[in-house]
Amino acid sequence: VSCAWTHARLSPWLEGDLDPGAQRTLASHLETCPGCRDELAALRAGVAQLHGLRALEAPPQLAQRVIASVREAGSEEPERGPFAVALRLAVHFTLAACVATLAVVASHRLGDRGGRELAAELAAVQSAASGRVGLGEHFGASAPPSEPTQAEIDAALDRALVDAGVLVRGLRSRGEPARELWLRSLVERARERGDAAVLAAALRTRSEPEADVLADQLAARP
Amino acid sequence: VPAATAVERLPRPAPHAEADVTALAFAGDPDAELVTRWLRGEESAFEALVARHHARVFRFLVRMLGDAQEAEDVLQETFLNVHRHGRRFRGEARFSTFLYRAAANGALNRRRGLGRGSARLLRLFQRQAVGHDLPAAPRDPESAAQAAQTAELVQAALLEIPLRLRLPLVLYDVEGLSYREIADTVQVREGTVKSRIHRARRLLRERLRPLLGGSGERS
Numbered sequence: 001v002s003c004a005w006t007h008a009r010l011s012p013w014l015e016g017d018l019d020p021g022a023q024r025t026l027a028s029h030l031e032t033c034p035g036c037r038d039e040l041a042a043l044r045a046g047v048a049q050l051h052g053l054r055a056l057e058a059p060p061q062l063a064q065r066v067i068a069s070v071r072e073a074g075s076e077e078p079e080r081g082p083f084a085v086a087l088r089l090a091v092h093f094t095l096a097a098c099v100a101t102l103a104v105v106a107s108h109r110l111g112d113r114g115g116r117e118l119a120a121e122l123a124a125v126q127s128a129a130s131g132r133v134g135l136g137e138h139f140g141a142s143a144p145p146s147e148p149t150q151a152e153i154d155a156a157l158d159r160a161l162v163d164a165g166v167l168v169r170g171l172r173s174r175g176e177p178a179r180e181l182w183l184r185s186l187v188e189r190a191r192e193r194g195d196a197a198v199l200a201a202a203l204r205t206r207s208e209p210e211a212d213v214l215a216d217q218l219a220a221r222p
Numbered sequence: 223v224p225a226a227t228a229v230e231r232l233p234r235p236a237p238h239a240e241a242d243v244t245a246l247a248f249a250g251d252p253d254a255e256l257v258t259r260w261l262r263g264e265e266s267a268f269e270a271l272v273a274r275h276h277a278r279v280f281r282f283l284v285r286m287l288g289d290a291q292e293a294e295d296v297l298q299e300t301f302l303n304v305h306r307h308g309r310r311f312r313g314e315a316r317f318s319t320f321l322y323r324a325a326a327n328g329a330l331n332r333r334r335g336l337g338r339g340s341a342r343l344l345r346l347f348q349r350q351a352v353g354h355d356l357p358a359a360p361r362d363p364e365s366a367a368q369a370a371q372t373a374e375l376v377q378a379a380l381l382e383i384p385l386r387l388r389l390p391l392v393l394y395d396v397e398g399l400s401y402r403e404i405a406d407t408v409q410v411r412e413g414t415v416k417s418r419i420h421r422a423r424r425l426l427r428e429r430l431r432p433l434l435g436g437s438g439e440r441s
Contacts, residue, residue, distance in 0.1 A: 011419070011420040038435070043424075045434050046426055049430070050376065050395035052369070053396045054281070054397075054398070056280075058281070059280075062280060065294075066276055066298055067272050067273075070272070070302060070305050073302050
């Protein structure tokens with residue numbers, strides 16, 4: 001077996017996670033390969049260093065500070081009345097309806113020009129989320145969105161990319177297929193620009209397996 | 223719709239929290255009694271839970287985030303969240319697992335440490351290269367100061383590991399949780415936990431090559 005094969009299995013071997021066949025192969029390789037024995041020693045030393053990180057005292061009075069903040073929050077917690085709940089629901093529903101309408105209209109008008117649809121949505125959500133302009137104002141209250149020019153698309157993407165917070169809010173509001181479209185474009189663009197903040201923002205929106213894929217892309221970033 | 227994170231959100235509310243919590247006793251959760259009393263409305267029981275767990279969760283957060291002040295902030299948020307939403311706790315896992323999960327969510331939401339470890343690591347290795355007193359190998363006798371510097375180096379290397387790998391690595395090798403407990407905390411399969419830990423160890427070992435020595439990869 002190769003040293004690379006062995007290196008990849010040293011940690012599982014230490015934890016007894018290898019099947020018996022692989023264990024035997026690895027043990028016999030270690031007997032004849034000083035380099036892999038060094039590697040094993042280094043890995044063990046690294047694990048021992050991690051164990052050493054257990055020696056960390058909490059600051060004095062930390063528990064008291066936590067308890068005080070919990071008590072304070074408990075006494076300040078506002079009761080959320082039915083009106084407040086209804087208002088929140090209404091706002092969420094309106095925003096969702098606006099974005100859905102926008103997506104349908106944009107999709108209808110722009111066909112498969114995904115980049116343009118993405119730019120229009122980004123611009124709309126960015127404007128709405130930052131509170132500068134509402135969705136209606138941005139595109140006209142009832143009129144379908146006008147087709148953006150290439151310069152508008154670039155400007156919208158550039159504005160969105162510098163504001164990771166807006167991106168997160170925008171991405172959270174999306175349904176799964178549209179979010180995929182957004183994310184693909186965003187990750188590509190952010191990687192082109194070497195923009196770790198945007199990649200991190202994209203990661204925050206993902207579920208576990210998707211986050212893995214995106215994290216690998218992030219790690220592969222030059 | 224709130225963002226999905228690498229760790230699932232807190233469990234859904236239980237209709238009869240008190241009845242569900244009796245399951246804790248059967249699961250052998252050492253916190254069962256305190257949790258039951260807290261869910262019945264005894265705030266002092268929650269404070270006892272804070273006193274019991276804060277130091278360990280704080281250490282976990284420091285190792286995840288690399289910054290004590292930030293760790294304290296996330297610790298506060300963690301206990302506040304657990305206190306606010308904790309009545310959803312149903313005793314499916316140990317209370318400590320529930321707590322680690324909330325803390326891990328807090329740490330992942332911060333997403334700090336990205337790219338910060340490499341600058342620290344470079345600086346530390348540069349200090350070592352110009353003759354400062356970092357130990358050349360872990361077997362060397364270490365003074366307290368040297369041990370602290372080594373720990374700083376290992377911490378910096380840890381921050382270089384992607385969060386999804388760092389999380390199970392810290393829970394396993396620093397916190398000493400079992401594969402099963404980590405799988406419950408991170409809510410992935412046990413096999414995934416194992417492979418992430420092994421990958422993380424290899425990455426860490428690579429980043430600590432100047433400290434740990436070794437031959438490097440051969441074919």
